[in-house]
Amino acid sequence: MKGISGNGKGPGGTGNSAPDYEGEFLSVQVEATYPGGAANWKKYLERGLRSQVAVENGAPVGLYTVVVSFLVAKDGSTSEVKVVSAPDPDYGTAAEAVRVIERSGKWNPAIQNGRPVIYREKQRITFKVE
Template sequence: MDVNKILSADILDILFEGKNKEYGAYDLRRSYNKRITVALVSTAVICLLLFLGSIMANSSKKEKTEILVAEDVTLEKVEEKKPPEAPPPPPPPKQEPPKVEITKFTPPKIVKDEEVKPDEEIKEVTKLEDTKIGTINQEGAKDEGIVAPPVESKGTGVVEAPKVEEDYDKVFTVVQIPAEFPGGLAGWTKYLERNLNRDLPVENGAPPGKYTVYVSFVVDKTGAISEVKAENDPGYGTAAEAVRVIKKGPAWKAAVQNGRNVIYRHKQGITFQVSED
């Protein structure tokens, strides 16, 4: 190769001067940069397509709402503090009958006057008319022949408190048999599945999770529902929907206390579960 051509020739032309350029090595080295560029661009395009496909797949997932739990909640029983019982009155003091004058009976005995003791002296008959005769001498009231009445036993002195009749017209929060939806828990769950708008939380933008609403209402003696209100509000329209479904529903079975239907305030929980497909 001429000197002038060497200065302007490519390094591959210099290396393959006088060699068989059709063999393949020359073409491989000549197209090396082009093949590397194509490979890098192709790899970048494939990665970009995979990334875009992943984003589109995530965005295409739809959220759905399920009714997870339909539970009854029993209001806690509040124990009323009873006032301390008053101590029983002390027993009445024992009354002793009044003392009556008693004169000792002295059998007659013949002795000398100086040997007679004062307590053995025989009383005159006139002095024995208003006194009792006994074995001792005792001072007291004159015996007027009145027999004292017997002492009446007062017992223990404890008076039982009168029994208080329960008011069956008040609103009970704790009863022996709580109010119940017709058909029990199975009937209640079936009613919710048919009437509850389970897609409402998703339509209002609720993220995946559980949303439990506690609704309290009064069930009267006939089972009619009134005073329905939500005790809490998880949001996304769940509280209003739970209240609507209970108001729309049929009458319940009335609560029972001591064999009687009573007015009962019931608390019911409804849980919405938002999950991804």
């Protein structure tokens, strides 16, 4: 019986295979973090996000939640920013969520077995129209 290869998604199968440190990890010992931690990340989002984009695009009163995923590389750079879920219609919220993540700058990379690894991060952003 063949085990799961070391891909960062769980045990290395039979225990004989090593994790692939060049591949994307979905589960790590230390997740990627924004410099300064969660409080700085929240401040960045509050300052950088054009929170009125839904209003500007004629959205009715309500909450518009977008979930974005992106890779944090071993060097902390971000890439592959994409929308996982968004309201339909999204009134420009999906594009705005992607824009703010793309401009977030360098992160502290995720760590697995003491080594920086590529990690897929997810972020939920909710736009409120009152």
